[in-house]
Amino acid sequence: MQAAATLKKTKETIIREDRIDEAAIDQLFREARTHNGWQARPVSDELLREVVDLAKMGPTSANASPLRVVFVRTPEGKERLKPALSPGNVEKTMAAPVTAIIGHDLAFYELLPRLFPHADARAWFVGNEPFIEATAVRNGTLQGAYFILAARALGLDCGPMSGFDNAQVDAEFFAGTTIKSNFLVNLGYGDPAKLFPRSPRLDADEIARFV
């Protein structure tokens, strides 16, 4: 019995050295919620820049880094966004301190001589539109998820949404560019009183199998 207890303690100690602390795991994953109502507390541009500076550190294919973000946080900006939103997303988005438009630049590969200097990665993409599109969408979306978790790491709450007219947002915010919108994220400090009950998740064994 004593040997088993010692082994268990040692195993726990090893695990705890590697893991981030449990409160951080709760804040990022287990207790984080998608918010629909917001406290009056403002969000500084400095903090939003820090979210970007963390999110950009996450891995992308060939360091392609296609993520582009517009932080909409003025009443004028919100009015430009409003006509593109699905009806169910209007009220909460207008009320959020900030709405981030998560987009990706289809011309990301033009920056690869700087971002991936040890190979001619630009040449892998030029003229291959399906590969450009797939790489921009996959990696821009990965970076959008890093963005959500970076915001949570810095104490912000998120309300991500894909219910809006992408073409309308692109025309309004990305006209004359090679940037396309992907999804939106309301940002601020959530009002717990306006949370819906958490929806159920699949069991790990329904998601994953081992071979």
Add this chain to the structure above:
Amino acid sequence: MQAAATLKKTKETIIREDRIDEAAIDQLFREARTHNGWQARPVSDELLREVVDLAKMGPTSANASPLRVVFVRTPEGKERLKPALSPGNVEKTMAAPVTAIIGHDLAFYELLPRLFPHADARAWFVGNEPFIEATAVRNGTLQGAYFILAARALGLDCGPMSGFDNAQVDAEFFAGTTIKSNFLVNLGYGDPAKLFPRSPRLDADEIARFV
């Protein structure tokens, strides 16, 4: 001067209450690296299941939860994966303790009566193939990024890759299902000696603008 100092201290105190601790932010974002070499230290199925149980908590559109994962961690499994890999990804993948195939189920909407019980979300998707595909890819990719950061939170290192033949992996691992592969993630405890120097990132102001 004293008033300014007090204000600054108060602001820092408020920020620190909200943020996860700096060591955790380093482990997740600032100091995490894409690994190509691996320590001999094994990875338990229990820990891999815990990665999935954290990743699944991240937000998806209508709680669609399309992520499906195959953990390849036997020599036999690795041999099935090997022919689909780009030449530059073979050696590190064969050496990794585990390779996760990150996929998404195009039939995710059949589970929505259970996952999103408060509305008939299944009806939004049935028969609308482009919407099914876009939702599965976007949310499966978001969940793939949550998976990477969940693995890092639990002390694992990651080596994500998109350099492989998706159709070949689908035929080998997902035949007769509605699941499609998206990308791969090598998992284990990285060997710092085999790291490449970190590639540069864009400045926050190149990624984001404010309106």
